[in-house]
Structures are given as C-alpha cells and as structure tokens.
Amino acid sequence: MLQLKVVALILIWWSSGVEHATVAGQQRRLINTGCSPFNASNARSFFANVNETFSDMRGEIRNQSKHFGTSQKSRGGVLTYTMFQCRNYLSKNDCLSCFNTATTQIRNCSRANGARVIYNDCFLRYESERFYQQTNELGSGVTCGNKTSNATVDFRTVGQKVLTDLQTATPKTKGFYAATKSKVAGGSAFYAIAQCVETATEINCLNCMQVAYKNLQSCLPNTDGTAYDAGCFMRYSETPFFADNQTIDIGPYLKQGGSSKKWAIIGGVVGGVVLLLVLFACQWSRKTKKVHRGDILGATELKGPVNYKYSDLKAATKNFSAENKLGEGGFGAVYKGTLKNGKIVAIKKLVLGKSSKMEDDFEGEVKLISNVHHRNLVRLLGCCSKGEERILVYEYMANSSLDRFLFGNKGSLNWKQRYDIILGTARGLAYLHEEFHVSIIHRDIKTGNILLDDDLQPKIADFGLARLLPGDRTHLSTKFAGTLGYTAPEYAMHGQLSEKADTYSYGIVVLEIISGQKSTDVKNEENSHEYLLQRAWKLYERGMQLELVDEGIDPNDYSAEEMKKIIEIALLCTQASAATRPTMSEVVVLLKSKSLMEYLRPTMPVFVETNMVNREGNSVGSSNATVSISVLSAR
Ligand SMILES: *[C@@H]1O[C@H](CO)[C@@H](O)[C@H](O)[C@H]1NC(C)=O
Numbered sequence: 001m002l003q004l005k006v007v008a009l010i011l012i013w014w015s016s017g018v019e020h021a022t023v024a025g026q027q028r029r030l031i032n033t034g035c036s037p038f039n040a041s042n043a044r045s046f047f048a049n050v051n052e053t054f055s056d057m058r059g060e061i062r063n064q065s066k067h068f069g070t071s072q073k074s075r076g077g078v079l080t081y082t083m084f085q086c087r088n089y090l091s092k093n094d095c096l097s098c099f100n101t102a103t104t105q106i107r108n109c110s111r112a113n114g115a116r117v118i119y120n121d122c123f124l125r126y127e128s129e130r131f132y133q134q135t136n137e138l139g140s141g142v143t144c145g146n147k148t149s150n151a152t153v154d155f156r157t158v159g160q161k162v163l164t165d166l167q168t169a170t171p172k173t174k175g176f177y178a179a180t181k182s183k184v185a186g187g188s189a190f191y192a193i194a195q196c197v198e199t200a201t202e203i204n205c206l207n208c209m210q211v212a213y214k215n216l217q218s219c220l221p222n223t224d225g226t227a228y229d230a231g232c233f234m235r236y237s238e239t240p241f242f243a244d245n246q247t248i249d250i251g252p253y254l255k256q257g258g259s260s261k262k263w264a265i266i267g268g269v270v271g272g273v274v275l276l277l278v279l280f281a282c283q284w285s286r287k288t289k290k291v292h293r294g295d296i297l298g299a300t301e302l303k304g305p306v307n308y309k310y311s312d313l314k315a316a317t318k319n320f321s322a323e324n325k326l327g328e329g330g331f332g333a334v335y336k337g338t339l340k341n342g343k344i345v346a347i348k349k350l351v352l353g354k355s356s357k358m359e360d361d362f363e364g365e366v367k368l369i370s371n372v373h374h375r376n377l378v379r380l381l382g383c384c385s386k387g388e389e390r391i392l393v394y395e396y397m398a399n400s401s402l403d404r405f406l407f408g409n410k411g412s413l414n415w416k417q418r419y420d421i422i423l424g425t426a427r428g429l430a431y432l433h434e435e436f437h438v439s440i441i442h443r444d445i446k447t448g449n450i451l452l453d454d455d456l457q458p459k460i461a462d463f464g465l466a467r468l469l470p471g472d473r474t475h476l477s478t479k480f481a482g483t484l485g486y487t488a489p490e491y492a493m494h495g496q497l498s499e500k501a502d503t504y505s506y507g508i509v510v511l512e513i514i515s516g517q518k519s520t521d522v523k524n525e526e527n528s529h530e531y532l533l534q535r536a537w538k539l540y541e542r543g544m545q546l547e548l549v550d551e552g553i554d555p556n557d558y559s560a561e562e563m564k565k566i567i568e569i570a571l572l573c574t575q576a577s578a579a580t581r582p583t584m585s586e587v588v589v590l591l592k593s594k595s596l597m598e599y600l601r602p603t604m605p606v607f608v609e610t611n612m613v614n615r616e617g618n619s620v621g622s623s624n625a626t627v628s629i630s631v632l633s634a635r
C-alpha cells in the first residue's frame with residue numbers, strides 16, 4: 001500500500017568510517033569522512049570549481065585569519081559549494097595546517113559530487129548543491145574515548161552541567177562558539193567547546209546543539225568525547241586542548257532564557273510604566289476625588305457555540321438540496337444556508353463515521369474551535385447533533401476558496417491581492433499554532449481550505465477538524481489526515497505531526513499562489529517532468545526563480561527583490577527537515593521585513609509524489625483510492 005520509490009539520496013552517505021590521520025608527527029584526529037555515492041556529472045568543471053574555492057579559502061585563512069568561510073563557483077552551469085571551519089582556539093597557522101590536511105584527505109572521494117571531512121580541529125565539505133544552512137538533517141555522530149575519568153562521579157556531574165550550558169549558550173554567542181574550563185574534584189578539569197557553522201540560524205544551531213548534547217552525554221564519564229553533525233560540533237576532554245586564556249565567559253548567555261526573557265524585560269519595563277501611570281492616576285483621582293469604577297474590563301465575554309436545531313438547518317438549506325451545495329470538502333459536504341433571521345451561513349455536514357470517541361470529542365472540539373477568533377480564520381458559529389449526524393455552522397464566505405481563483409474560473413488575482421493572501425494565511429496559522437491557548441495543527445492546509453471574504457482577505461477553514469477523525473478512516477497511518485501534494489514528507493510517511501507540517505503545506509500554497517500552477521501538476525521543461533516544488537527549487541538554484549511567477553501577474557506590480565524573497569520563504573517552509581523550517585510567526589516576520597534573508601538559505605526540499613486513482617487532490621481521509629507515495633528530492 002505504501003510504496004517508497006525514491007528516497008532523497010543525498011541522505012544516504014552521511015555515515016562512514018572513522019580513522020586516524022597522522023600529520024606532521026602529531027595525531028590530528030579525523031572524526032568522520034564521507035563521499036557522495038554519485039560522481040560529478042561534469043567532473044572537469046566541478047573540480048576546477050572545487051580547486052578554486054579551496055584556494056579562495058586558503059587565502060582567507062592566511063590573509064584575514066578567518067576561521068570560517070564558504071565559497072561557491074559556477075562554471076558552464078556547473079555549481080560547486082564549499083565550506084570550511086576551524087575551531088576558534090586554533091592559531092592562524094594551525095588552522096591553515098588543518099585546512100591543508102583536509103584538502104588532501106578530501107581528494108580520497110575522487111570524483112564524487114559531494115564530500116566532507118571532519119577533524120577535531122576543523123572541517124571541510126563541498127557539494128553540488130547549497131547546504132550552508134544545514135545543521136542536523138543528515139544524521140549525527142559521536143565518538144567517545146575509552147578511558148574512564150578517575151573522578152567518575154564528579155566528572156559526570158560537572159560534565160553534564162557544562163554541556164547543558166554550552167548547548168544553551170552557544171547559539172546566542174556571536175560566531176556560535178564557546179569554550180569553557182571547569183574544575184573537577186581531585187584536581188582535574190573539564191575542557192569543552194561547542195561550535196555551529198556561522199551560516200546557521202540561531203534556531204538551527206540550537207537544534208543541532210541539542211542533538212550533539214544528547215549524543216555527547218552518553219560518553220560521560222569517559223575522559224573525552226566528540227559529537228558532530230552537519231552544522232555543529234561539540235567536544236570535551238579531561239586533557240586541555242586549548243589554552244586557559246582562550247575560554248569564553250558564557251555566564252551572560254545563561255542568565256536570560258532568550259526571547260521569552262527579552263519579553264519579560266520588555267514586560268517588566270512596560271509593567272513599570274503602567275504601574276507609574278496607575279500611581280499617577282490614583283494620585284490624580286485622589287486630588288480630584290473622582291474615582292471611576294467599571295468600564296475596566298473591556299474584554300468581551302466568550303460566548304459558547306450556538307446549538308442549532310436540525311429542523312432549522314434543514315429549512316435553511318432547502319433540505320440540504322444540491323442547489324444549495326457549495327462543495328465537498330475533506331470532512332463532508334458544505335451547503336449555503338439562510339437562517340430564519342436572514343443571516344447567510346455555511347453549513348457543513350460532517351462525515352465522521354461511528355465512533356464513541358467522537359461522541360465524546362465532538363462537543364469539546366466544537367467548544368474549543370468556536371473560541372478561535374482571528375480575522376484570518378473562519379468563525380465557527382455553532383453546531384448541531386442529531387442521531388449520527390454532526391453538523392457545523394460557519395460564517396459564510398462569499399468569494400469561495402482560493403483554488404477557484406488560481407485554478408478555476410473565478411478570475412485572476414493581482415499581486416497585491418495575492419500578497420495579502422500570503423500574509424493573512426501566515427498570520428492565521430501563527431495564531432492557531434502559537435497564540436491560541438491550545439496549539440492547533442491544521443494538517444490540511446491547501447488552496448481549497450483558504451476561503452476569501454468580500455475584500456478577498458483570506459480565512460482558513462476546517463481547522464481543528466482533523467482531531468475528530470477516528471483512526472480507522474485514514475489509510476496511511478492512524479494519524480495521517482492531509483492532502484497529498486501539500487503534505488510534509490515526515491507526516492505522509494511516518495505520521496510525524498508537528499506545526500512544521502503546516503509550515504510545509506503553507507510553503508506549497510505560496511508557490512501555487514505565485515506560479516498559478518498546481519503542486520501536483522507536472523510541467524514539462526527541458527524534457528524533464530517536474531512538479532511545482534522541484535521546478536521552483538531548480539529555478540532558485542540557478543537564480544532564475546522569477547520565471548516561476550504567473551504570467552497573469554503584472555510585472556509592474558511587484559519588485560523583483562520582493563518576489564525573490566517570498567519564493568525563498570516558500571522554499572524555507574518546504575525544506576526536507578521539519579526542524580529547519582521556520583515557525584509561522586517567523587514566516588510573518590520574514591514576510592514583513594525588508595532584509596533578514598541573509599544567511600537564511602533554504603536547503604533542498606523533498607516532495608511527496610502521489611499516484612492516486614483520484615488525482616483531484618481530495619483528502620486521503622475521505623477517499624478510498626489506493627495510494628502509493630514516492631518521495632522526490634528536488635534535484
Ligand atoms: C585540482 O587540484 C588538484 C590538486 O592540486 C589537482 O590534482 C587537480 O588536477 C586539480 N583539478 C582541476 C580540474 O583543476
């Protein structure tokens with residue numbers, strides 16, 4: 001039933017041997033090395049590029065004492081991306097020496113189109129694709145020393161504390177590097193460093209640190225250990241491997257818990273100001289002897305959902321007539337209804353099947369969903385239960401759904417309208433994920449679930465409903481409730497659900513809005529069949545992403561920079577690794593900011609191809625089609 005044809009091949013090679021290399025009489029520890037299983041298609045150009053990036057980097061180390069660098073070259077359309085990093089405690093000459101060792105060692109990969117070597121002191125990697133932002137999507141590694149510390153108990157205790165602190169502090173330091181020395185009972189010491197690649201984001205660095213920390217912890221109480229990943233490195237030892245005067249005081253980075261604490265400070269300041277104002281106001285009111293009461297609680301009380309009578313809904317929809325039917329969604333048919341008081345509503349008859357769990361869940365869910373108020377989310381007005389029937393009543397959206405504009409005959413949207421939909425949808429999702437008191441994952445974001453109001457502002461429909469789906473109605477896994485073509489690979493294949501699955505689907509929607517192309521439609525370009533996401537990635541890699549833009553959008557309506565940025569955001573959202581995708585509130589910030597995109601380079605996406613009998617993009621939850629999935633990496 002579930003057939004995996006191609007899994008992103010780039011993931012395969014990140015696990016190979018550990019050796020020792022003896023350099024200039026001293027043991028420089030080679031921690032990990034790996035070669036891509038594919039040869040460069042145009043080896044001459046590719047390795048000429050590689051050589052050039054190497055000499056660029058050598059120059060940067062020698063002339064600018066750099067400890068980190070990236071370089072990319074293009075030659076006759078052949079792209080090469082290279083990155084190196086030395087641990088910051090190395091002197092310029094030691095860094096150069098480690099780099100030279102690495103460039104020699106990496107030649108063992110011969111004609112491979114990707115290679116990396118990781119030493120204790122430095123690392124070097126090149127690829128035919130951009131990877132600079134990768135931190136931990138390829139699988140991590142750890143090597144532990146085989147001696148146990150004499151101060152076993154204390155060494156472990158101190159070690160755990162130090163590694164935890166490094167994990168927290170490093171992503172906040174400038175340059176993503178920290179080195180500490182801590183005393184251990186019995187006169188020994190615990191030396192440790194942590195480092196991320198400088199092209200990572202703070203969040204990616206933290207994610208990487210967390211994995212490295214977990215791995216490295218398993219080495220304690222052995223005297224030394226090293227954890228590595230694509231974008232970070234952590235090492236500790238009882239033996240000094242950097243000088244005492246090279247440690248970094250990480251205390252200041254530990255005192256505050258990041259942004260939440262920042263908010264606490266702002267809150268504190270604001271609170272203080274408010275307090276002053278209140279004191280001032282009291283003073284003033286005492287003087288004037290006029291104290292106002294009431295009018296203080298401005299918040300409107302939350303109303304519970306309305307319980308509609310079945311007969312009223314039946315009348316409102318002319319007995320659920322075909323004429324009143326607006327469409328068929330993943331959870332059942334939707335009808336336009338006119339209530340007795342003249343109000344027009346959308347009435348959704350759910351197809352949920354029998355389940356006692358559902359009986360219990362229904363009212364609770366309805367209550368929860370009806371408390372969600374946001375201008376980019378469709379309001380649930382109430383519900384109705386009769387026998388096995390479960391009906392939801394929503395506010396009515398005159399302009400139906402986004403897919404009818406993009407792929408149907410509702411007329412074309414201009415760029416301003418499309419941008420508003422992109423931003424509004426992000427805001428609605430950010431609210432569901434992060435601002436509502438319960439985090440609601442939509443699980444089925446697609447253009448058909450984005451409704452448009454009279455002003456063509458977007459409102460997301462059907463949120464919270466997936467939680468009502470009983471397990472036996474889904475085919476792929478008990479937790480799967482998405483639409484193929486929009487569904488994040490980790491969710492479609494492994495049922496791993498997080499807010500980032502919505503982020504992925506959102507990215508696909510954005511690409512559809514920009515291109516006017518369906519995610520599941522194949523475009524034939526240069527004799528290769530490509531889905532939208534693959535096409536977008538390929539164009540992006542070549543810097544030709546503007547070719548993606550729908551011809552129906554007037555080029556005078558947008559700036560090239562803005563459009564490129566939004567395409568890049570969409571690609572950030574569809575990255576293969578859920579951890580590297582931005583949260584929806586970050587997406588909102590990115591959309592609204594002018595710059596901020598520097599160093600936020602998307603990594604290669606993965607697309608779940610569908611071979612459904614029914615290719616209309618219906619929810620799997622409601623279709624009986626057999627599904628086979630293949631995952632395509634967008635090469
Ligand atoms: C790249 O440099 C290596 C080592 O210096 C050399 O053997 C090789 O021929 C060079 N490759 C190209 C394509 O220039």
Ligand SMILES: *[C@@H]1O[C@H](CO)[C@@H](O)[C@H](O)[C@H]1NC(C)=O
Nearest residue numbers: 091240242243244245246247
């Ligand atoms: C650090 O200590 C070493 C000796 O261990 C010394 O040579 C070096 O100058 C010191 N560096 C700084 C910046 O104090």
